[in-house]
Amino acid sequence: MSSQALLDVERLSVAYPGRDRPFRTVDDVSFRVAPGEALGIVGESGCGKSQTMLAVLRLLPSPVADISGAIRFGGDDLAGIPAKRMRAVRGSGIGLVSQDALSALNPAMTIGAQMAEPLVRYDGMRRRAALERCAELLDLVGLPGARQRLGSYPHELSGGMRQRVLIAMAISRNPKVLIADEPTTALDVTIQAQVLGLIDRLRRELGMALILISHDLGVVAGITDRIAVMYAGRIVETASTTDLFDRPRHPYTRALLASMPRMDEELRERLRPIPGLPPDLEQPPPGCAYHPRCLLARAGCEQSMPQLVRIGAGGAPDHRVRCPVVLEETP
């Protein structure tokens, strides 16, 4: 693992005013991504994955959302730079693929027009050259009949095709980091695999770092180097992908793994969803937010919020977990 981080997010929090008192959708989240590295962020829907990424890109509704922490990228702290410099980072430094490809494309503009827009406006390309590049990009993401698609409107494409267009748009300005926020959630299973394969291929070919967000551990398993598991706005465990799958420590991570569908018949029998619901972030439970659902919970768990601590000094690189109970186990 390269020690030089490309994107270094430290103690990021996002707070909203809330009805009675402020609450956090992202709480003390830190992670780093090295050039070319792939990080997965996993957690149930509503745990703050998208909020984290939108905070990094400063796309949250301001001034309602109050962001604190450091977001270091390319020698800058994105949290503090002027809006104009931030705009230059978006698209050309960090690209975003959002989750619903239908609503993420402008229905009133042709694919070509929306793809080419920043290339012409900000990268000094001639319109024709920009469209040429867009056609190449659509080719690269495997869109059939790429050139003709430039004149199509989003509603004329299928879900899978739209997601490919969105990916092509996100990489059109050569970002160093690509954030893919649940890029396959809205797609059929077979198309899902294709789109994931595409993202993995593009990352390797273009040498981008990748942050892949999903509620499904299975989605990030094959193509990430590291994984961070989020629960109720916090990272509860982070480890290399192999380590996390081989030696999951946090009870929530284990529950996520147990709920993963597998091909193995024997395991399928044991497959079970996590009982209970994720907490309402406006009124999180006291102490460890997972305690109402945790099988290992004990008396102290609802009293104080555990810290994210490093474990397994011998061997595994940087494996951290936010649960004192499992730390006492002998691995």
Add this chain to the structure above:
Amino acid sequence: MLTFTVRRALQMIPVAFGVTLATFLLGQIIPGDQAAALLGPSSSEQERQALREEMGLNEPVLTQYVTYLGNLFTGDLGRSLSFGRPVMSVLAERIANTVLLSGTAIVVAALLGVAIGTWAAMKPGSVRDRGLTVGVLFFNSIPSFWFGLVLIMTFSLGLRLLPATGMTSIGGGGVVDVVAHMVLPVITLAAWSLAVIARMTRSAVLEVIGNDYVRTARSRGVGEMRVVVRHVLPNALPSVVTVIGLQAGFLLSGAVLTETVFSWPGIGLALYQAISTRDIPLIQGGILLIAIGFVLINFLVDTLQAYFNPKIKLA
């Protein structure tokens, strides 16, 4: 797009017939004897009867309607009693004035309304946004003729900056003179619609600006001004266009009051005079013209609407 436009244009035909039927029936319903009104109080019953016969007023209603339609097609709207001239010629010399006044007013209301509404929506909850809400409430609660009178008292009688009545000064003319005469009536006429359009634009922009594709544009580095102009407005305008269309029609009827307050020589003022003198043919003609204006505006709005919607545009 072309088939849509043609289909929509054809739909105007039955509506236009409906409108002629309505104005025709209006003539039937309004009490009063046209022959007596034309011939004056000293005419004998015999003379009146002869005129009724000549005008076809004794025919069955259906025959009268067919005759009325036939006359319409040849541009004959009857004779105005108060002007002593064909209704067509009275309206013809005034229509341009009304179109000038209401056209300017709707353009001003639309441009300013969209600009102000967008500007406020870009910072919801800000001082300017709250200012808009108050302004809208104000302009939508004052009656337009009262507002016109206040403007006249302030800018014409008080400050003596602008003329209050007519379209040109005596012995005047020229573009500058006409523009000076237009300022107050245009403001009066536009104020209400401007407020409505600004409010609609604000809510339409607020609705669109939260969409994922707006975030997509921002996430690719597109600047805020361009995001609004290129991504938000084209998607917000269809609902605004509908309101502008409604306001244009509304404004056309509002012109009657405004033209009267400012003695602006348009259809509205003629209609006002016609109503006060029971000049039925002129009332019918004026209303018919305004109604046809409504129909045309609606057609225009629907066509524009389709233009903004790629799903129809392609068809």
